[in-house]
Amino acid sequence: MPLTVVVGGFxxxxxxxxxxxxxxxxxxxAAAVRTGATNAGHTVVHDGNVYKLRALPSAIVNPHTRLYIARGALVHYRVLLEEVEKYNARGRVVVDAGTGIITDEHVERERRDEHLAKRIGSTLTGVGAAMVDRVLRKLALARDIPELRELTGDVQELVWSHxxxxxxxxxxxxxxxxxSLYHGTYPYVTSRDTxxxxxxxxxxxxxxxVDDVIVVFKAFVTRVGEGPLPGEIPPEEAEKLGWVEYGTVTGRRRRVAPFNIQLxxxxxxxxxxxxxxxxxVDVVFPEAKGVREWEKLPKExxxxxxxLEAELGVPVLFVGTGEEVVDTIDRRREVARR
Incomplete structure (x- = not known):
């Protein structure tokens, strides 16, 4: 059962x-399943194309991979349909019939909530309001949206089949x-477990x-919105280091700190x-830019x-050295030989 789960560590x-x-x-x-909600944007760069994805899985770069959206996910159906058309993904995408649907009304409810906007620093994309409606059992699901009818299916059964x-x-x-709603820096968290x-x-x-769980870390830590960020550095220092980034969904500048081993x-x-x-890794070690072999990585x-590997007690299997998807050092064979 070759199933790999990819999650974020910061x-x-x-x-x-x-x-x-x-x-x-x-x-x-063969298949990739996206969980979570459309308040999170994932950016993928491959063959000169930049994919900014809020609903579809990042495996879209492989034209043969089936793209699934989990039953427990929340999507704004227009965001989903726009991505399906923009990236010519029709025929590859299946949205679970039970996937929750975010509406414009959910977005408006959040924008009127000063607590979310000013204290928490929410993305205000309607996810929290939709989650409330799901818990109260009054949320529309994908099966209720006529525009999604051709895309719906049973993702659980499809994954089991694979x-x-x-x-x-x-x-x-x-x-x-x-x-994480439960394990993160509450109340400065998202509306679900992560x-x-x-x-x-x-x-x-x-x-x-599950066969493997890959936890992804960046070579430095960033955070959008409010909440604690241990070791946070001033914006001007981040600029000197070249660590300036902006959120995919909101466009907000990300706050920055060095890699945190305790987190x-x-x-x-x-x-x-x-x-x-x-x-x-290439941002912290510029000479690593574009390197795809471990032996050619700078010594430092x-x-x-x-x-890091020694302190965390888990092998570093992948090292990203550039924006392009294939600017990645794959150490799985080397680790397997140890």
């Missing part, structure tokens, strides 16, 4: 989309461990279905990680990664 924006895109191509993944045939399946979770266990629950899978340790343990991916970058 506050989101770690590069999960890049890793899912890489796996889709390198492992010829696993029974031995197909490779990737689960793409959203945001990061420290934004762990690997929660992603499986949204699809309807169990722990024994990483807890994320690794809570997600029962079997492997780690580190992205944006290698040393830093090996020290």
């Amino acid at each position: 506050f989101g924006d770690e590069g999960k989309g890049k890793i899912v895109g890489y796996l889709a191509l390198a492992d010829r993944v 696993l029974d045939k031995g197909d490779s399946v990737v689960v793409e979770a959203t945001q990061g461990y420290w934004l 762990t690997a266990s929660a992603a499986l629950s949204e699809i309807g899978l169990g722990p024994r279905d 990483a340790k807890k994320a690794v343990r809570a997600n029962t990680a079997t492997g780690i991916a580190i992205t944006k 970058a290698k040393k830093w990664i090996e020290e």
